[in-house]
Amino acid sequence: MIAGCAWCGQDDMAVWCFERMVEEGEVEPDDGTLAAVLPACGRMGNVGAGRWAHEYARKAGLLDRMVHVANAVMDMYCKCGDVGSARAVFESMQHRSVVTWNTMIAGCSLNGHGAEGIELFQETSGHGLEPNAVTFLGVLGCCAHAGAVDVGREIFQSMQCDYGIEPVIEHYGCMVDLLGRSSLLEEAHALIREMPMKPNPSIWGALLSACRAHAGLGIAEVALKELIDLEPWNSGNYVLLANLFAETERWEEAGEVRRLMRKMSVNKAPGQSLIEEAEFQFTNGC
Known part of the structure; x- marks a missing residue:
């Protein structure tokens, strides 16, 4: 049940099943239980349940005997933002x-x-x-x-x-992000052109983010045109390109982008706002 809920994206239900299992006490969690529930705790940011699972694994001797349990504990802490606790587990591991x-x-x-x-x-x-x-x-x-x-x-x-x-393409994406963050936009663009595989939207998106942070308008235009070609349904790319043309006072080209949106029947996604309180949650613009 715990693994099935986690696999289906019902992390809250997986953690609830784990807590109920512990409360009822009829069956003790084993390494499979912990390996299933700890990733769910990490994805939810539920460090409380994750710490309890960690302590149980330590007392039961699973942390020392089962490397995959210790790995799951470390991963949970990292996803919850507690790198110090993850590093403590890492340093204590014998294998x-x-x-x-x-x-x-x-x-x-x-x-x-x-x-x-x-x-x-x-x-x-x-x-x-x-x-x-x-x-x-x-x-x-x-x-x-x-x-x-x-x-x-x-x-x-x-x-x-x-x-x-x-x-693979994910490694190239990391390099584009690295070069882009350091404002080496031309080198990042050259790396994309030299890739042995076709760049995907994530690659061009990483380059675009760098261009926006470091005012690389020329390369940003190239990235946006590639994104529109790869994601013709994504209204955000059209809007960004139109705004880029407007910022550089290229009004005719900005108008052409808007007309292309209408021709392609691409509608701008409405804005949304979210206010979350302890007991209530309100959403506008859905």
């Missing part, structure tokens, strides 16, 4: 798998602890660990948060040269 290191590095990236994640990656070689493609996704994300452009370039090059791992 670590590549998934353990990946979880900790990715957790650092998720929470903006870029320098710490890079240091962990550099430690892997000293432990005789062979990083995999997921390891590089995590550490490249850390490089982006830390602004470590030179380190990121070296790591990206080492994937294939030193480890024989062919970069």
Whole structure:
């Protein structure tokens, strides 16, 4: 039930089933129970239930015996924003798998602890660990948060040269994000053009975000046109391009974009506002 609810996206129900199981006390949770409920706790940000599961795993000896349980505890803490607790679990582990290191590095990236994640990656070689493609996704994300452009370039090059791992589109996306955050827009654009696969909306979106942050209007126009070609149904891309033309006083081109929207029957999504209180939730514009 717990695993099924989590698989169907009903994380709150999964946690509720876990709490009910504990309260009734007829069956004790095992490693499978914890491996199923801890990711649900992380996705919900329910650190209270996650801490209880962690403490149960420690007392039952599952934390020391089952590496996948310890990995799940670390992942839960990282998703709840408690990197310190995740690192404490990591340091206490007697046996670590590549998934353990990946979880900790990715957790650092998720929470903006870029320098710490890079240091962990550099430690892997000293432990005789062979990083995999997921390891590089995590550490490249850390490089982006830390602004470590030179380190990121070296790591990206080492994937294939030193480890024989062919970069996939997600790795290129991390590099575009890294270069874009450092205002190296031309280099990021050149990397996209040199990719061995066709760029997807996430790649162009990462470049566009960088252009908006660093006033790269020329490249932003290229990115938006590519996004419109890939996502002709997405009204936001049309609006951004029209606004870009308007900001540069290219009124005729801005009008053409608006006319293209009407021709393609693309409607602008209405704005929404959300106010959440302890007992009530109000939504406008739905």
